Amino acid sequence: MLANIGAFMSNGENIAFFVFALLAIGGAIFMLSFTKVVHMVVALALTFISMAGLYVILEAEFVAFVQVLIYAGAISILMIFGIMMTKHQGEDEEPKRPVHNTLLFIGAAGLFGIIFYVIQTATLPTGEFKAPEDNTMEIGKLLFNQHVIPFELMSVLLTVAFIGAIVVAKREED
Structure with missing residues (x-):
């Protein structure tokens, strides 16, 4: 060993x-x-x-x-x-x-x-x-050819989350 x-x-x-x-x-x-x-x-x-x-x-x-x-x-x-x-409120030490x-x-x-x-x-x-010659190019090819639908769904999800965070922050101000 x-x-x-x-x-x-x-x-x-x-x-x-x-x-x-x-x-x-x-x-x-x-x-x-x-x-x-x-x-x-x-x-x-x-x-x-x-x-x-x-x-x-x-x-x-x-x-x-x-x-x-x-x-x-x-x-x-x-x-x-x-x-x-x-x-933040001061918390007691554990x-x-x-x-x-x-x-x-x-x-x-x-x-x-x-x-x-x-x-x-x-x-x-x-x-x-x-390994391929250019990792970045291979990732780009896979991302925009084979995985384009999940990539676009992720961008929509992030946009909705961003808008939701703005709405929640506006509600807390009021």
Whole structure:
């Protein structure tokens, strides 16, 4: 089993995957653990950026760029503006629960151990993946030829959601 770990860590791409995966998982755990909303948004942005790094490793540069541009940038900024524009009452601090945190750590370590064991004992198919020359062009071809109806339905859904948000915001002002 340790020979597999040594072989895994001998490749730089695998080390980068391990680092980005740990950052993504850590950011998600911090986002759930923090009590201040701004800290939660920063942890969520760390998760989004880590996911973009994983997309780069998978040679999906366009998806990584969109991940950073839309999620890490736009969504995080939108959440911060939403926090700044709304009124918040001071909340009491939650009591410290050391037993709860200990059980949480034991459960997470157990889950990690089970996943690690399953990955080490699994036999994965080997093969060569041939990526297209231009990922962005292939995504565009699929999006506007094969998946044009879902793409247009999504744009209509987003427009309706935007109009609905404006209507709800106007009602709250009155």
